[in-house]
Amino acid sequence: MTAAKKPVEGTVLPPAPKSALPGVDALSALNNVVDGTLELLRVREEERTKRANIYAYATVEVTRIKEAGSLLKQYLEHVFAERSRTIEGLFEHLDDAMTRGDGTAATAALQGIVDLAKSSPLADMGDLTLVRKALDDPDHVWEL
Numbered sequence: 001m002t003a004a005k006k007p008v009e010g011t012v013l014p015p016a017p018k019s020a021l022p023g024v025d026a027l028s029a030l031n032n033v034v035d036g037t038l039e040l041l042r043v044r045e046e047e048r049t050k051r052a053n054i055y056a057y058a059t060v061e062v063t064r065i066k067e068a069g070s071l072l073k074q075y076l077e078h079v080f081a082e083r084s085r086t087i088e089g090l091f092e093h094l095d096d097a098m099t100r101g102d103g104t105a106a107t108a109a110l111q112g113i114v115d116l117a118k119s120s121p122l123a124d125m126g127d128l129t130l131v132r133k134a135l136d137d138p139d140h141v142w143e144l
Contacts, residue, residue, distance in 0.1 A: 068135050087116060 090112045097105035134140040 064135075071135075083116065087113065090116070 090109050094106055094109035094113070097103075097109055
């Protein structure tokens with residue numbers, strides 16, 4: 001024999017409501033996901049292109065700066081070598097004038113040394129905006 005089972009007690013729940021997202025809303029959500037993904041891919045590609053352009057610009061500018069630095073280095077080496085020869089010559093004139101006892105020549109040589117020491121080789125370059133324009137001009141001829 002089977003034992004009699006006790007009935008289950010409780011409250012009966014109402015049937016579950018229909019889906020919160022009807023079929024039309026689900027299709028709209030899918031379209032939103034697809035559209036959003038396509039937009040993400042488009043923006044990502046645009047940003048990659050921008051980064052590539054920035055990298056190319058940076059590479060060109062770094063190369064240009066290095067070339068300008070090399071040119072400036074050559075200029076300064078030339079100017080300072082020229083100044084060195086001039087200073088040596090002025091000191092030779094000063095020594096010679098002092099050996100001869102020529103005060104006028106010694107004063108002139110000393111004044112030349114002082115004037116040369118006061119001046120800057122960069123001052124001879126003039127307005128730096130003109131230098132910048134010349135550096136930007138690939139056809140500019142630099143005379144050293």
